[in-house]
């Protein structure tokens with residue numbers, strides 16, 4: 107992460123023809139274009155190096171520890187972390203019931219954060235993580251689960267400028283007060299960097315932190331809504347907001 111692009115939110119004008127392999131396998135491309143290397147130091151880490159580096163860290167020791175990659179590219183590290191954490195769930199036989207398994211996957215996913223200045227990288231990143239989740243779950247997932255998964259990825263995998271645009275970067279903290287329920291709070295990166303006193307303040311403008319915990323499985327159902335869902339029968343995101 108060295109050079110700053112003009113705008114983190116515009117579609118990237120220098121995207122190369124060779125998009126990186128999104129499956130994260132051995133054929134992953136190291137670069138997308140020379141222009142991107144020049145302008146953003148965009149050189150992707152290969153799977154072997156990713157695994158070697160992760161082995162030196164505690165990133166996957168606990169499947170629920172939060173992990174942020176501030177220049178995540180198209181998700182080489184995030185993919186490996188998600189794979190390793192899900193494998194851990196599998197080995198631990200955490201959950202056999204489908205709904206509990208889905209909740210555990212969402213919980214793991216909610217701990218993984220990535221920021222990159224390039225919009226196309228973040229899109230690829232989301233696709234890669236989604237593919238891994240579906241591979242893990244095997245069976246067809248419910249609509250509520252898919253909505254929740256997309257919502258978590260929308261808040262946790264974000265386009266942002268971690269050098270010149272930190273004041274516009276916000277992170278959503280997910281907590282799980284009880285099985286199948288989530289609460290979220292929003293924190294400003296600049297507050298988090300200002301020290302522990304500031305970091306523990308939730309971003310005051312957020313409406314999310316006042317929300318009642320919500321059961322993700324009710325998101326797409328035409329039945330009586332649980333607390334926190336504003337209108338029964340309407341499609342809402344994880345937090346009961348109409349979408």
Ligand SMILES: C[S@@+](CC[C@H](N)C(=O)[O-])C[C@H]1O[C@@H](n2cnc3c(N)ncnc32)[C@H](O)[C@@H]1O
Nearest residue numbers: 146149150151177178179182222223267268269
């Ligand atoms: C060396 S690549 C590493 C990508 C990924 N971490 C990996 O190992 O495959 C650096 C990444 O930083 C991103 N980047 C460059 N400047 C940035 C900035 N100011 N804020 C956020 N991301 C930035 C680039 O788009 C690129 O994806």
